[in-house]
Amino acid sequence: MSAVLHPIEVEIIKVLRGYDYIALNEIAKQTKLSLDQIRRGVEWLKEKNLVEVKEETSSFIELDTLGEKSVAEGLPERRIHNFLSKRGGREEIEIVRKEIGMDEKEFSAAVGFAIKNGLVKVVKENGKILVEALPYSKSLDTEVLLNKIFSLKQIEINQLSSYERKILNELVKRPNYIKIKEVKQITVKAKNDAFKLLEEYYKANYVEKLTPELIVSGMWRNVKLRPYDIEGTVPVIYPGRKHPVQDFIDQVREIFLNFGFEEIEGQIVLSSFWNFDALFIPQDHPAREMQDTFYLKDMVDKSVRKNPLVETIRNIHENGGNTGSRGWNYKWSIAEAEKMVLRTHTTPITLQYLYKNRPLSAKVFSIDKVFRNENLDSRHLFEFHQYEGIVTGKNVTLRHLIGILSSFYKELGFKKVKFWPTYFPYTEPSMEAVAYVDKIGRWLELCGMGVFRPEVVEPAGIKNPVLAWGGGLERLILLAYDVDDIRFLYENSLGWLRSVNYARTKF
Secondary structure, eight states, X not given: OOXXXXXXXXXXXXXXXXXXXXXXXXXXXXXXXXXXXXXHHHHHHHHTTOEEEEEEEEEEEEEOHHHHHHHHHOOHHHHHHHHHHHTTTEEEHHHHHHHHTOOHXXXXXXXXXXXXXXXXXXXXXXXXXXXXXXXXXXXXXXXXXXXXXXXXXOEEGGGSOHHHHHHHHHHTXXXXXXXXXXXXXXXXXXXXXXXXXXXXXXXXXXXXXXXXXXXXXXXXXXXXBOOOOTTSOXXXXXXXXXXXXXXXXXXXXXXXXXXXXXXXXXOSEEEHHHHTGGGTOOTTOGGGSTTTOOEEEEEEOTHHXXXXXXXXXXXXHHHOTTTTOOOOOSOOOHHHHHEEEEOSOSHHHXXXXXXXXXXXSEEXXXXXXXXXXXXXXXXXXXXXXXXXXXXXXTTOOHHHHHHHHHHHHHHXXXXXXXXXXXXXXXXXXXXXXXXXXXXXXEEEEEEEEEEEOHHHHGGGTOOSOEEEEEEESHHHHHHHTTOSOGGXXXXXXXXXXXXXXXXXXXX
């Protein structure tokens, strides 16, 4: 045998010599080592095939809140019987319930148990429903078991008699009466080779530490230092790292920055004016309904009324204003525009950038959270990330936008990207980008895109074309990490977070 024992292993084997199987906490008690040291030492011995390890799970029962209350005040059925005994033996059923102070559900169950155990009976008399106490002096079997658990603090289920287990099966049906705890017990038994190695360890008379004194004096040449097992297992260390969602966001950000774009940010809480109206989304549009938008209760943005653009936006909605459009032909409401919302998209960020800076040329993008009142399922969340951008300049065209997004998706790893026409209220022409993904065997929508309509940009004084796009990130993240359920991304499963491959994605 070439293995050499560690001092912790030595202490464990010394204890194991006198036992068949022994629990880890008992080993820790006798060796004065910590339980963590004992676990580690047993794992080392197990790897060297020097011990046998047995795991057993035991179930224990303890009293829960209502179980403790029943020991102190009596079971609900016992309380009903005691109350009736003090009130002459019978009373109207509703009076009993109110006097004892139980809700209808608890009282109904208590009466059922009382009838089953022969404590009471229910009778009808003169159109009234009465509860009548029956003679009963001895304790209920359920009471006996509850008191037994109370006195012992906890009982292993295997120690109960078959009749007590039958009572327990009924008791577990009562919520919050008992708690069942599973306790894992690990016991260890040494093999003969362990004791042989222990004898070799003593004979070798190893020195455990190379001290400064041994080095200075030169005595290290004359002693036998215990060799290290360089092939032994060591604890796995998980260093801090980015969340996979954040890593993907940073990848998208890096691509746009490398393309020469500038990143911008904006507010999460906005008025409907900026979230919808300034983008030429009509006030009766389905997306503005409560089922799609989170409105902030009793909150309005009074500054909207003071905005010099209000009348311009009103006229654009009602009749097109000076944009050459016919508008939406309805009566625009300032009260509707003042309502505060959690932003439903990041387009208001780029729009406010245009209003504030009025650039002749620009390339900007944003990546941030948006909020939608969606039905929560494997493909939808209440909040998710959107990437958004605009390009403006004197001679930019839709063809430039197609080129930019083709290059962007190529950088992400998509090989087959197409663009086809669609409709959005605030762009014309409008398109969407789609990609064929081999791993799912179908075309996947990537983002919406187009050229901002005059109704959107002319109030900002922008004369040059503005190319815009926006899309959700989570669907790409699901693909990147081969995840089927969007909710899983935010469950923070440690096993997945530690094992997921953060390499740059290729679709």
